[in-house]
Each structure stands twice: as C-alpha cells, then as structure tokens.
Amino acid sequence: MSSVPSSFALPERILLGPGPSPVPAAVLGALARPTIGHLDPEFLRLMDEVRDMLRTVFGTQNPCTLPMSGTGSAGMETAVVNVVEPGSKLLIGLNGVFSQRLADVAQRAGAEVTTVDVEWGRSVPAELLERAAAGRKYDVLATIHAETSCGVLQPLEPLRQLADRLGALFLADTVTSLGGVPVDLDANGIDIAYSGTQKCLSCPPGLAPVSLSERAMARLARRTRPVQSWYLDLTMITRYWGQERVYHHTAPINALYGLHEALRLVLAEGLPVRQARHRRNSLALAAGLEALGLELPVAKDERLPPLTLVSVPDGIDEARVRQFLLHHYSLEIGGGLGKFKGKAWRIGLMGHGSSRQNVSLCLEALTRALAAQGFTPRGDALAASGAVYAAS
Amino acid sequence: MSSVPSSFALPERILLGPGPSPVPAAVLGALARPTIGHLDPEFLRLMDEVRDMLRTVFGTQNPCTLPMSGTGSAGMETAVVNVVEPGSKLLIGLNGVFSQRLADVAQRAGAEVTTVDVEWGRSVPAELLERAAAGRKYDVLATIHAETSCGVLQPLEPLRQLADRLGALFLADTVTSLGGVPVDLDANGIDIAYSGTQKCLSCPPGLAPVSLSERAMARLARRTRPVQSWYLDLTMITRYWGQERVYHHTAPINALYGLHEALRLVLAEGLPVRQARHRRNSLALAAGLEALGLELPVAKDERLPPLTLVSVPDGIDEARVRQFLLHHYSLEIGGGLGKFKGKAWRIGLMGHGSSRQNVSLCLEALTRALAAQGFTPRGDALAASGAVYAAS
Numbered sequence: 001m002s003s004v005p006s007s008f009a010l011p012e013r014i015l016l017g018p019g020p021s022p023v024p025a026a027v028l029g030a031l032a033r034p035t036i037g038h039l040d041p042e043f044l045r046l047m048d049e050v051r052d053m054l055r056t057v058f059g060t061q062n063p064c065t066l067p068m069s070g071t072g073s074a075g076m077e078t079a080v081v082n083v084v085e086p087g088s089k090l091l092i093g094l095n096g097v098f099s100q101r102l103a104d105v106a107q108r109a110g111a112e113v114t115t116v117d118v119e120w121g122r123s124v125p126a127e128l129l130e131r132a133a134a135g136r137k138y139d140v141l142a143t144i145h146a147e148t149s150c151g152v153l154q155p156l157e158p159l160r161q162l163a164d165r166l167g168a169l170f171l172a173d174t175v176t177s178l179g180g181v182p183v184d185l186d187a188n189g190i191d192i193a194y195s196g197t198q199k200c201l202s203c204p205p206g207l208a209p210v211s212l213s214e215r216a217m218a219r220l221a222r223r224t225r226p227v228q229s230w231y232l233d234l235t236m237i238t239r240y241w242g243q244e245r246v247y248h249h250t251a252p253i254n255a256l257y258g259l260h261e262a263l264r265l266v267l268a269e270g271l272p273v274r275q276a277r278h279r280r281n282s283l284a285l286a287a288g289l290e291a292l293g294l295e296l297p298v299a300k301d302e303r304l305p306p307l308t309l310v311s312v313p314d315g316i317d318e319a320r321v322r323q324f325l326l327h328h329y330s331l332e333i334g335g336g337l338g339k340f341k342g343k344a345w346r347i348g349l350m351g352h353g354s355s356r357q358n359v360s361l362c363l364e365a366l367t368r369a370l371a372a373q374g375f376t377p378r379g380d381a382l383a384a385s386g387a388v389y390a391a392s
Numbered sequence: 393m394s395s396v397p398s399s400f401a402l403p404e405r406i407l408l409g410p411g412p413s414p415v416p417a418a419v420l421g422a423l424a425r426p427t428i429g430h431l432d433p434e435f436l437r438l439m440d441e442v443r444d445m446l447r448t449v450f451g452t453q454n455p456c457t458l459p460m461s462g463t464g465s466a467g468m469e470t471a472v473v474n475v476v477e478p479g480s481k482l483l484i485g486l487n488g489v490f491s492q493r494l495a496d497v498a499q500r501a502g503a504e505v506t507t508v509d510v511e512w513g514r515s516v517p518a519e520l521l522e523r524a525a526a527g528r529k530y531d532v533l534a535t536i537h538a539e540t541s542c543g544v545l546q547p548l549e550p551l552r553q554l555a556d557r558l559g560a561l562f563l564a565d566t567v568t569s570l571g572g573v574p575v576d577l578d579a580n581g582i583d584i585a586y587s588g589t590q591k592c593l594s595c596p597p598g599l600a601p602v603s604l605s606e607r608a609m610a611r612l613a614r615r616t617r618p619v620q621s622w623y624l625d626l627t628m629i630t631r632y633w634g635q636e637r638v639y640h641h642t643a644p645i646n647a648l649y650g651l652h653e654a655l656r657l658v659l660a661e662g663l664p665v666r667q668a669r670h671r672r673n674s675l676a677l678a679a680g681l682e683a684l685g686l687e688l689p690v691a692k693d694e695r696l697p698p699l700t701l702v703s704v705p706d707g708i709d710e711a712r713v714r715q716f717l718l719h720h721y722s723l724e725i726g727g728g729l730g731k732f733k734g735k736a737w738r739i740g741l742m743g744h745g746s747s748r749q750n751v752s753l754c755l756e757a758l759t760r761a762l763a764a765q766g767f768t769p770r771g772d773a774l775a776a777s778g779a780v781y782a783a784s
Contacts, residue, residue, distance in 0.1 A: 004659040005441045007418070008652050023427045026399070030781065031646055032424035035415045035596050036405045049397045070462045070623060073641035077623045097746045105622045198642055204427045206598060206644030226627060228620055230497045231469045233463060247729070249465035250590055251714045252598030253412060254423055254646065260400050267396040267782065332429045337639070 013326075014061070014353075016362055017334035018148050018307055019176070020198035021350035022247060023262075028202055030261035031254050037259045046250075046260055051241060053263035057201075057271065058174075058193060058211045059184035064234065065211040067239040067259060072175040075208025077105050078232040079171055079194045080142075083219050086110030088139040091132065091168065093117075093124030096373070097149035097338040098173055102142055103213025109228055113284040114138075121150045121309065122337045126158035138168040138309050139219075142194075145183070146176035148199075149337040151298050151309035151346065153181065169216055175199060178209065178277040179266050180306040187368050191216040197255075200278065201304050202351030203262035207256045210234075215300045245297045278305040280392050281354045285347065289386035290301070292370070293378030297344065306350045309336075312343055316373050324369040331365055359385055405718075405747075408754055410540050411568070411701060412590035412597050413742035415654075419595055422653035423646050430643040435756075438652055439643075443633060444657035449593075449663065450585060450603045451576035453530040456626065457603040458633040459651055461644050462568040464588025467600025469497050471563055471586045472534075472623040475611050477620075478502030480531040483524065483560065485509075485516030488543035489730040490565055494534055501620060506530075513542045513689045513729045514699065518550035524555070529562040531611075532584075537575065538568035541729040543690050543701035544739065545573065550583045561608055567591060570601065570696040571658050572670040572742060589647075591699050592636070592670065594743030596653035598647045602626075670697040672784050673746045676774035677739065680777035681754040684762070685770030689736065698742040700716075701728075704735055708765050713737070716761040723757055752779055 015022045055065045068078050076194065084090060088111045095118040103234050106113050116132045118124050124143060141163040145154050156172065163170040167207050169191040178193075180200030185193050191213040200203035212220070212234065220227075220234060227233040231249065236304055239246040266274060282305040286296055295311040296303070312318040318335060322345070325331045334346035347362060349355075363381040370377070406413045428435050449455045460470050470606050472494065478484060478504045486492055487510040498505050508524045510516050516535060532553040548564065555562040561583040566575050570585075572592030577585055581604040590597035604612070604626065612619075612626060619625040623641065631638040658666060674697040678688055687703040688695070704710040710727060714737070717723045726738035739754060741747075755773040762769070 003526040005445070005652075006424075006651065007422070007656065008426060008438050008441070009436075010425050010649070011432075011434055012426050013432065015427065015429060017429055019642060020429060023646075028424040028426065028646075030399070033400075033402050034404050034420065035407065035590075037407060037412060038402075038404060038597070040405065040718075040724065043402055046400050046402075049400070053397070054725065070466065071641050071644060074462065074623045087455065101622065108618055108620050108622055112400055128661040196642070198427075199647075203428070204646040205642040206647050208516075228500050229469065230493065230500055231466045234514050249463050250411060250597040252421075252463060252596065252647070254650075255644070257400065258646075259403075260397075264396055265397065288538075321718055326432075328574055330412050342601070363443050377703065 004073065011324045011330055014329065014331040014358065014361065016348050016353060017332045017350050018279055018346045019350060021348060022353040023202055023204055024352050026259050026265065028259045030257040033257050035253050038253060039245065040246065041266065043195035043243060043253065044201065046256065047241060050256060050260050051262065053267060056178055057263060060186045060211050061321060062185065062211045062213055064217055065239065066120060067207040067209045067256065068232065069249065070208055072194070072208050072370055073206050074232065075194030075196065075210050076102055076173060078208065079192045079231065079234055079235065080105045081109045081227055081229050082234045083140060083169060083192060083216055084109045084111045085223055087112060087226055089136065090142055091129055091166065092138040092142040093123055093129055095120055095152060096121055096144060096249060097146045098147055098149035102173065104126065105380050111207065119270060122153060123152050123154045123302050126162045129164055133166055138166040140171050141166060141168040142171040144173040146174065146181060146304050148176045148307055149306040150340060152302050154306040156188045167220060176304065176306050180275060182275055185211055197259055200351045201262050202268060203258050203369055207259055239323045265267050278349065278354045281349045281359050283357065284306060284385040284388040285349060285359045285362065287388045288359065289379035291365060291379040292381045308347045309340065310347060312346045313375060316375060318342060318345060320373065321369045322355050326363050330367040331361065356389060393578045404720065405720055405749065406629045406723040406753065408740050408750060409724045409741050410738045410747060411742060413594050413740060414745040415494055415594055415596055416657060416744050419445040419650050419653045419658065423650040426643050430645060431637065431639065434636060435456055436442045439633060442648060442652050442655065445659060446601050449571055449655060449658055452578045452603050454577065454603045456609055456630055458629065459479045459599040459601045459662040459749065460624065461646065462600055463597050464586065464600050464626065466586065467496055467602050468565060469621065470602050470626065472497045473501045473560060473610055473619050473621050473624055474626045475532060476501045476503045476755040477615055477617055479504060481528065482532040482534055483521055483529045483558065484534040485521055485528045487512055487514055487516055487534065488539035493564065497632055513544060515544050515546045515694050516740065521553055525558055532563050533558060533560040534563040535566040536574060538566065538696050538698065540699055542732060543696045544694050545696040545738060547582045554568060561611060568696065568698050570693045572667060572739045574667055576601055576748065580729065585599050589654065592743045593654050593658060595650050597623030598644060599651055626634045670741065672747045673751050674700060675742045675743060676777035676780040677751045677754065680751065680773035684759060685775035698740060698746065700739045701732065702739060704737065705767060708762065708767060710737060711732060712765065715763055717757050721757040723753065743771065748781060
C-alpha cells in the first residue's frame with residue numbers, strides 16, 4: 001500500500017439486527033482501560049469477578065464457567081469438541097442455521113450425528129427426536145435454545161427428560177438467550193451451555209461464555225484421546241481460570257474489561273427485570289408489526305423475545321428496505337438467513353437495545369421504508385404497540 | 393453471588409514482559425468507538441483497510457491475509473489445521489515452548505510429526521532437521537521465527553531451502569517478530585504465517601493475523617476432508633473477508649477498530665524505522681544487563697530484539713524480584729517458561745514499549761530489586777546502555 005490510511009471515522013448506528021446489539025457507553029469505556037498483564041494479580045481478581053458474575057447470569061454453580069477467547073461460534077466448538085470424540089453419538093433437530101452449524105461442527109469432530117429435520121420457525125418436538133433415536137443411547141442431545149436465524153425459543157424441559165432417557169448429556173446453545181431470556185442451567189439440567197457477548201449482554205463480540213456441569217467435566221476427564229483443538233481444550237483452560245493460574249494463552253485482556261462491566265450492568269438491573277423488559281418490548285414490537293399488516297412466521301408461544309422474524313410482504317424488495325433504514329435512520333435490522341434468505345427480516349431487541357424508544361423508532365422507520373415501495377399499512381403500528389405498554 | 397461488584401479499578405503498568413506490550417492511547421481510544429454491525433458497509437471498508445495494512449506489515453501480496461478472531465494461539469491452530477490433515481507429515485525442531493505447542497497442535501490434527509530436540513536458547517540448525525528427515529518428503533516444515541519462551545530469532549533462509557528440498561510448505565510463527573523484526577513473507581518464501589496483536593503491534597490481545605501463500609491455499613483446496621475446526625476454517629472465513637462477504641461468524645468489531653489504529657501507527661512510523669528502534673533498544677538493554685554482571689543465555693547473533701532472556705544469578709529469588717518491580721515500579725517483566733522456569737527472566741521491549749526511557753527505567757529498577765537481595769552490580773548499567781545510544 002502506498003499511503004497510510006486515516007484513523008477510521010465510524011457512523012453511529014441503532015443496532016436492531018441479530019447482533020451485535022447496542023453497547024452501553026460504560027462498557028465501551030471499560031474496553032479503553034490500559035492493558036495490563038494476563039498474569040497480573042489485579043487482572044486475576046477481575047477474572048474471578050467475571051467468572052462469579054457469569055455463574056449468576058447462567059444460573060449455575062458449575063465450577064467450570066468462563067469466557068472462551070473467541071466469538072459465540074468458538075463457544076459452540078468448545079462445547080462440542082470437549083465432550084465429543086470420534087464415534088460419540090450426538091442427536092439434534094435441525095430447525096435453523098445454528099443447529100445445522102452445530103451438526104457440522106460435531107461431524108468435523110468425528111461424532112456420529114443423528115439429525116432430524118424440523119420446519120424452520122418451529123421448535124423441535126422431543127417426540128420427533130425420540131423416534132429418530134430408535135432406542136439407541138446417545139452421548140449428547142443438543143439444542144439451540146434461541147434460534148437466531150428464525151427467532152424460535154426452544155422449550156427445554158421435554159428435551160431434558162429425553163436426554164435422561166437416552167443417557168445423554170444435554171447441550172444448549174444460549175447465544176441469543178443468555179441475559180434476555182431465563183436460562184437457569186442448574187434448574188433446567190443443562191450440562192453444557194455456551195453463549196456470545198454481543199446479544200443480550202450488550203458487550204462487543206469476541207468472547208464466548210461457556211459452562212459445563214460436573215457430569216460434563218467427568219465425561220471430559222474420561223476421554224480416550226486429547227481434545228482435537230488445543231486452543232479450546234478446557235482441561236488446560238480451566239487451569240488458568242482456576243486456582244493454579246497456569247498460562248495457556250494470552251487472554252483478551254481489554255475484551256474482558258468490557259465483559260466485566262457488561263455483566264455488572266446486567267446484574268445491577270436484575271435478571272428478572274431485564275427478562276421482563278425483553279418480553280414486554282418484543283410483545284409491543286410484534287403488536288406493531290402485525291398492526292401494519294406484516295406476518296410473523298413464528299407461532300406466538302414459541303417466539304424468542306430478543307429476536308423477531310418478520311416475513312417480507314409480496315412485491316417488496318427486502319434489501320432495499322434495509323438500505324432505506326440504514327441510510328435514513330442509521331438503523332440496522334437483519335436480513336433472513338438460510339431458508340429465510342430474501343424472505344424475512346430479523347429484528348433484534350437485545351440487551352441495551354430492548355427499549356420502548358427503539359420499538360417506536362423501528363415501527364416508524366419500517367412504515368416509511370415500506371411506504372417508499374408502495375406498501376400501505378393496514379393499521380396504526382404505534383397505537384398497537386402503545387396498547388401493549390399501557391396494559392403491562 | 394450476593395452483590396454486584398463495582399466497576400473495576402485497574403492499576404497502570406509498564407509492560408516489559410513477554411506480552412501484552414503497552415498499548416498507545418490512540419489504540420485504546422479506538423476500541424471504545426461505538427459498535428456497528430459486522431456486515432455494515434462502513435465496517436466492510438474498515439476490514440479492507442485492515443487487510444491491506446496487514447499485507448504491508450507481513451511483506452506479502454497474499455490474497456489470504458486477515459486477522460483470525462482469537463489470540464496468537466488460535467493463529468497457530470489456524471495455520472496448522474488448514475494445511476494438515478490426518479497422515480500429513482510435519483517436521484519441526486523443538487527449542488522452546490512454542491515449538492512444542494505447535495507439535496502438539498499438529499498431532500491433535502492427526503499429523504505425523506517429526507520432532508528434533510534442540511538446546512533451548514539456540515536456533516534450529518537446518519542440518520539437524522535434514523538428518524531427521526532422512527530422505528523422506530514432508531508436507532510442512534514449521535519453525536518459530538521468534539521463540540518468545542527463550543528470546544531466540546530463527547534464521548529463515550536455511551530452513552526455506554530445506555523446505556524446498558523436502559517438498560514442504562514453509563510455516564513460520566511470527567507472533568513476537570511481526571512489526572518489530574523483518575518478516576517479509578514473500579521475500580523469505582514463507583507459505584503460512586501467523587502472529588498476535590499484543591506484541592510488536594502494541595494492540596491488546598485477541599486477534600491473530602494470518603497469511604497464506606497461493607501454494608498453501610492450493611493445498612487447502614486439495615484437502616480430502618474438511619478442516620477439523622469449523623471456527624478456524626479458512627475456506628469459509630476467506631469468503632467473509634473477500635468480495636462475497638458471506639457471513640461466517642460475528643467478527644470481533646471493536647477489537648478490529650483497535651487493530652486498524654495499531655497498524656496505522658506501525659505504518660506511520662515506518663517498518664524499517666520501527667525495526668531499527670527495536671534493535672537499538674534491545675542492544676542498549678543487553679549492554680546494561682551485562683554491565684550489571686547478569687548473563688544472557690542466548691548467543692549475541694541469535695538474540696530476538698523484542699525479547700531478552702536473562703539468567704537469574706545464584707542466590708536470587710526470581711519471583712521476589714518480579715514482585716519488587718511490580719510493587720515499587722508498577723513494572724512487569726516475565727518469568728521463565730518451560731525449561732527456563734525459575735531460572736530466567738524475560739524482558740520484553742515490544743512495540744510502543746521499546747523506548748529509551750523503558751530501557752533506563754528497567755535497568756534502574758532491576759538494579760534496586762537485585763540490591764534488595766544483596767546482589768552487588770559489577771558495573772554501571774546506565775553508562776553501558778547510554779554508550780550504545782551514543783554510538784548509534
């Protein structure tokens with residue numbers, strides 16, 4: 001390159017897509033604190049507080065609870081490669097991009113994966129999985145608690161019971177639920193969970209909180225061969241996050257400053273309050289969207305509060321709508337993914353972004369964007385969403 | 393947990409250990425810019441500039457040049473798992489912790505690894521490797537260009553020639569060399585290189601720049617089975633960093649803001665100037681340490697400018713010295729690693745931290761710390777280091 005680029009000037013965006021979510025100023029400020037060493041006694045104290053706060057947010061006493069040094073997808077791979085080895089049996093229902101991804105990760109780790117196709121936009125019924133299991137035992141039953149590709153919340157209890165019948169560890173992807181929807185690992189009997197920081201925790205992407213039960217750790221201890229990934233090997237990483245403080249890799253110091261602050265804000269608000277906020281704002285958004293005459297493909301009782309899937313009406317160019325929102329409102333929503341590509345939008349109300357003002361702004365901006373393509377709203381979106389707030 | 397912790401108050405440290413290195417205020421400030429989406433057109437522009445600047449710093453035209461979403465060790469794993477599959481043959485000399493780690497990573501990926509033990513603190517002689525190869529062909533010849541565990545700089549040319557004779561791709565760990573020591577991938581015929589951000593680039597840890605030659609990419613394209621790691625699979629990640637912009641995982645947005653600014657500062661200083669600075673300050677440090685009567689185990693012509701290994705004198709408690717420096721000077725140096733644990737210190741003068749004031753401060757503080765344990769310096773460290781500056 002011939003010349004040195006300038007410092008990068010960035011626009012401010014209102015992030016109402018599938019993540020990253022808006023990051024509070026206090027978290028951004030924490031990122032900018034001076035870097036210190038990954039074995040500095042002061043940094044080790046911060047790690048302990050991060051670990052303790054993560055346990056509270058996950059709803060667990062699991063000793064093995066820590067943020068991996070990668071994004072949510074690294075959390076998925078961590079969850080899989082530590083408990084799976086060649087020949088392990090894993091069972092999963094496919095109802096979106098992230099369950100497909102999990103099956104792919106498990107196959108690359110040598111697992112024998114049984115998949116069951118489920119309609120996208122629906123949760124996975126335990127009966128369907130049990131039929132596919134056909135009486136076989138499994139090592140892992142995996143589920144996507146919050147399918148970010150189609151906005152579905154998976155009921156956990158039936159799958160938990162099935163996992164017990166199959167002799168399987170219960171693995172749950174909580175990337176888009178942690179901090180916005182009850183996760184409660186211990187109460188729900190989840191053995192292996194992972195998440196990301198850029199959804200309902202409102203921290204920038206780059207870390208993947210994970211938590212493994214004692215049963216899952218016992219499975220890890222009984223492995224016959226090393227974890228295929230050195231970088232994600234929890235037998236070593238837990239020695240850095242535990243009392244021994246054995247160096248494994250250099251932790252992403254500043255990202256952990258941000259996570260500490262983000263978790264603090266979550267707990268200061270209180271998990272039940274925060275979850276109720278996510279629920280209320282998503283109901284108000286849904287009411288507004290339906291008032292406009294838009295269709296939400298996911299059944300009411302399976303909708304994921306942090307992420308709403310909206311069908312693109314006939315004759316509307318979905319990408320042009322997103323460009324309109326970005327250009328005129330500096331507002332980001334997501335396009336569809338996988339089977340919903342080009343057919344749906346994904347509107348995220350996650351963490352700091354789940355607010356009444358964002359619901360109003362989104363409905364107003366979307367109305368304008370659709371009007372620009374000749375779409376006539378059926379009714380008054382703001383009145384419909386306002387009614388939800390008035391009733392709650 | 394019963395109560396919410398306070399925002400974390402951090403000490404400021406002078407980071408003269410094996411990394412992280414001190415991060416300039418402009419880079420810390422960049423980290424705190426508002427998060428935007430990983431598919432936002434403005435963010436894609438930033439990615440392009442990061443990629444172009446990385447090419448310049450690596451000294452390469454390789455299209456596949458990008459930062460992986462993990463720390464330097466994730467870079468190592470990326471380098472290995474993309475070009476190695478079960479049965480691949482890899483040859484490496486073991487002269488420190490990071491060559492051992494690379495051999496471990498390769499074995500976990502199913503490679504047949506030939507290792508050659510070399511004295512720690514010495515570079516790896518090509519003849520030794522060639523003898524071990526015993527006429528066999530290899531897929532990869534791997535080397536640690538800058539051994540952070542013992543401060544050795546590996547001459548590349550003899551290994552490059554050997555790789556050609558073995559029919560092997562040439563893989564180099566440039567974690568502690570990139571930005572501080574000439575790396576010049578294209579001129580040195582390096583096919584696969586990786587680095588970290590927290591050494592001579594003076595960015596916080598969390599990203600791993602990698603670069604693969606066209607030959608290495610051709611090897612990747614000829615694989616018979618998928619890369620074992622979904623998260624580190626370059627066949628997919630290059631589609632996000634390339635023109636297609638296909639979503640793979642959510643990029644660590646704010647960390648990339650930091651890297652953009654850090655690379656800018658590297659190029660604004662100029663690589664040759666920066667490398668000369670690293671060389672000059674390390675010569676001055678070495679002169680000062682030797683004047684004190686301390687021994688540097690690495691031979692003069694193999695020393696790594698960003699990291700100096702210093703033997704702990706008889707009768708000195710090495711951990712107490714580091715505690716003294718941290719307590720009285722808020723100054724961090726590193727302890728020994730692997731075979732040098734308890735026997736040596738590692739003093740880093742990396743990136744922003746490679747400065748005359750840090751050389752003077754380190755020599756002064758170390759003199760006091762040793763005096764506190766009854767060590768009498770042989771001569772005047774500051775005069776000896778000053779003579780180096782005067783002569784250069």
